[in-house]
Amino acid sequence: MVRFRVIVALVVASVLVAACGTSPTSPGSSPAGSEAPQIPEAPQQFQDLIAATKPADKQYDGVEVSVVVDSIQSGYPWFWLAPAIEKAYNIKIKVIATPFETFYQAIQNDIVSGTGAYDILSYPPRFLGDLASAGNILDLTDYAAKWDPEMGDVYPVYQLYTQFDDKLFALPIDGDRLELYYRKDLFSNADEQAVFEAQYGYPLAAPETWDQYLDVAKFFKRDAGATLAGETLADPFSGIAEITKLPDNFDWFLNRFASHDGIYFDDQMHPQLDTDAGRSALQNFVDAVKYGPSDILNFEYVESFDAFVQGQTAMCIQWTDVAKIAEDPNTSKIVGKTGYAQVPGVEQPDGSIVHRSTLAYNRVNSISKLAKNPEAAYRVMQFMNQPDVSLLYVTEPSAGMDPYRKSHYADPTKWVQQWPELSAYIDNNKQSLTNGYPELTMPGANRYNEALGTHIAQALAGQESVSEALKNATTEWESITDELGRDAQITHWLAQLKGWEEVGLID
Amino acid sequence: MERVTGARTIESRRVPWLMVLPALLLVLAINIIPLVYSTVLAFFQWNLTQAQVAPRFVGLDNFIRLLTRDPQFLTAAVNTAILVVATVVIQTVLGVAVALLLDQKLRFTGVATTLLLVPLALAPAVVGLLFSSLLSGSLGPINYWLEAIGLPAPSWLGDAHWALPSIVLVDTWQWTPFMILLTLAGLRSLSQEPVEAALVDGASSWQRFRYVKLPMLLPVLTVAVLLRAIDSFKTFDLVFLLTFGGPGTSSTTLSFYGYKVGLQAFDIGRASAIAFLMVQVFIVFVVIFYSRAKDQL
Numbered sequence: 001m002v003r004f005r006v007i008v009a010l011v012v013a014s015v016l017v018a019a020c021g022t023s024p025t026s027p028g029s030s031p032a033g034s035e036a037p038q039i040p041e042a043p044q045q046f047q048d049l050i051a052a053t054k055p056a057d058k059q060y061d062g063v064e065v066s067v068v069v070d071s072i073q074s075g076y077p078w079f080w081l082a083p084a085i086e087k088a089y090n091i092k093i094k095v096i097a098t099p100f101e102t103f104y105q106a107i108q109n110d111i112v113s114g115t116g117a118y119d120i121l122s123y124p125p126r127f128l129g130d131l132a133s134a135g136n137i138l139d140l141t142d143y144a145a146k147w148d149p150e151m152g153d154v155y156p157v158y159q160l161y162t163q164f165d166d167k168l169f170a171l172p173i174d175g176d177r178l179e180l181y182y183r184k185d186l187f188s189n190a191d192e193q194a195v196f197e198a199q200y201g202y203p204l205a206a207p208e209t210w211d212q213y214l215d216v217a218k219f220f221k222r223d224a225g226a227t228l229a230g231e232t233l234a235d236p237f238s239g240i241a242e243i244t245k246l247p248d249n250f251d252w253f254l255n256r257f258a259s260h261d262g263i264y265f266d267d268q269m270h271p272q273l274d275t276d277a278g279r280s281a282l283q284n285f286v287d288a289v290k291y292g293p294s295d296i297l298n299f300e301y302v303e304s305f306d307a308f309v310q311g312q313t314a315m316c317i318q319w320t321d322v323a324k325i326a327e328d329p330n331t332s333k334i335v336g337k338t339g340y341a342q343v344p345g346v347e348q349p350d351g352s353i354v355h356r357s358t359l360a361y362n363r364v365n366s367i368s369k370l371a372k373n374p375e376a377a378y379r380v381m382q383f384m385n386q387p388d389v390s391l392l393y394v395t396e397p398s399a400g401m402d403p404y405r406k407s408h409y410a411d412p413t414k415w416v417q418q419w420p421e422l423s424a425y426i427d428n429n430k431q432s433l434t435n436g437y438p439e440l441t442m443p444g445a446n447r448y449n450e451a452l453g454t455h456i457a458q459a460l461a462g463q464e465s466v467s468e469a470l471k472n473a474t475t476e477w478e479s480i481t482d483e484l485g486r487d488a489q490i491t492h493w494l495a496q497l498k499g500w501e502e503v504g505l506i507d
Numbered sequence: 508m509e510r511v512t513g514a515r516t517i518e519s520r521r522v523p524w525l526m527v528l529p530a531l532l533l534v535l536a537i538n539i540i541p542l543v544y545s546t547v548l549a550f551f552q553w554n555l556t557q558a559q560v561a562p563r564f565v566g567l568d569n570f571i572r573l574l575t576r577d578p579q580f581l582t583a584a585v586n587t588a589i590l591v592v593a594t595v596v597i598q599t600v601l602g603v604a605v606a607l608l609l610d611q612k613l614r615f616t617g618v619a620t621t622l623l624l625v626p627l628a629l630a631p632a633v634v635g636l637l638f639s640s641l642l643s644g645s646l647g648p649i650n651y652w653l654e655a656i657g658l659p660a661p662s663w664l665g666d667a668h669w670a671l672p673s674i675v676l677v678d679t680w681q682w683t684p685f686m687i688l689l690t691l692a693g694l695r696s697l698s699q700e701p702v703e704a705a706l707v708d709g710a711s712s713w714q715r716f717r718y719v720k721l722p723m724l725l726p727v728l729t730v731a732v733l734l735r736a737i738d739s740f741k742t743f744d745l746v747f748l749l750t751f752g753g754p755g756t757s758s759t760t761l762s763f764y765g766y767k768v769g770l771q772a773f774d775i776g777r778a779s780a781i782a783f784l785m786v787q788v789f790i791v792f793v794v795i796f797y798s799r800a801k802d803q804l
Contacts, residue, residue: 101751105770112558130556224654236645245753295644295665297754312645446556447772454579454756461667461755463582472578483552
């Protein structure tokens, strides 16, 4: 009966959207099957791995496993490694890319309607709590006991992103964190250094604090016709690029919020957004976007990193793969010019600076409860998660995946992409992990994020004051908690906190 | 003989019903049942991410929340009203003006009329992608040319004050040809005698339009305005593709908000309440419009 209601509800929802107009699609991405166009050829290292792959102990003749991913780009590792998987297990891989903005919708629709088009879900852990608590993904504990996913080599925080209620529900495929990238050629320019120091009274360098971040951003904001590092600008130049739009803008708030010692909830699940930490963080975010490109309030991932790698901004807070994109001559105009730093932080009374890097959107793979052959799906996920296999796609610039195993950093000479500053990049990566601040993965996480992100966007657009935005977000968070059941949410939150404490992410 | 005739009568009554039955069933299945079910769901709290939890009856709570405690809904309602009024007024005025021009039988009017079909033939997704590039604040050609002639180059899609006008602009680009074509068809079907009589009486071209052509055109314009208002009221594609409702919620329309609540937050009860309210507003609008315009129809 529940399923019938769900199906009818989804039909109703679909009719509502159909009534709104045609089906939504997203800029820059389109639905695709395995034969999707314009998949770049696999780099040589992938070809070598395919050539070296041997048939495994058990074969799954005639089995096809479908994988849903959030963009064509994040499907590249699957497209590239599909021949190896077929060689190892005789399993065919079908990759289905959905538009980024409607990814969660696609997963939920598929499961609750009982369609079962996706066997493997490749998603950010913010969906984990909803999927696991509703029984929509399978517990992998038994499979993991039989075929070791080598989780001991995975950084503890990324292990947390695969667990719910102390059970293994996912295997990692991506390890992300936010970092500050800056134009070291501009920061080291003697003229720019002299002018900056004269104006602000301290040397020009990658900003250590959020206040310095505003100074540097303001300093580099210039109109067309102005001079930058001795050259006349043909186009306007900006201080920063950040993500300001849903569904990810809240992660850019969290960098600031956490470094001000903010925490999501108290132990009764009352939101701690409308606090000094929240107000300082959001005010800094609101102030910073003034120094971005004119259309920064319409920036999601692509627009944000593109502004930086096209040489339009001095700084960019972004996920770790952007540094790789910046060193790729096929996509970047600033090859060899990127410096790496921690996201800015907050100075403490003892003079030390607390940096907190949001550990956000680290994709994991789970098996849908509707998977036609769960064991085959697990073997595929396990194959992708192997240290030597995952090393390839987390070190290849166009795959959009990032290191999540300790072994990924063990030997930089094995990285697919090589550039002179690779070791500096890796050092910064590791430091960001130490300074990491986790995303929520408990049930309702996506709803909390959506509500917070909406009010952040309104504050950035000037539709709400900082205080109003945080108050309204607080009200919505309370309402979500009450809808989901406060007692149950308290239990999930305390379990989440305990996990973070155990891996040293919070005190 | 009578029995045969009676049987034939029953059969002849049954045949039309049998012929429309498939269509009726289809309408019932994809329109009526979802509409009724959606209306029922509007009185329940139910989140599809927790689909295993049964819907909970909450009476009018979803409506009360939307109307009294949900500023985003009110913003979306205001944005939708602005969008409908702006697009319909601008497109009607432009449509009539261009149609009058094309009705002059100047050179190239045939080519121009054909070219007008191009925006109408484009899928909304294509239009959205096209204009997201054209209106890009820093890289878009529109701003490049504006700056080249010394005009300010606004951040069309990245400024809360410009986002909704940008959607009006794009919608106008795509749908003004629709108004032009309908008006042109109306103009070409007008009886010429009253126009010629007015000309003989010494009426100026403005007077001929205002007092002769326009009253005769009103039935056509009424239908065109109604169709455009209906379409604008449910605008979704352009919002999704150009601004995703932002910056903030500055370009969020009711359809887009319904989508966010229903298919992103999966709050199916509240989304149904939004749909229900939209239908009610829509019915009231059509009834008022029809009662005022029925003499023209």
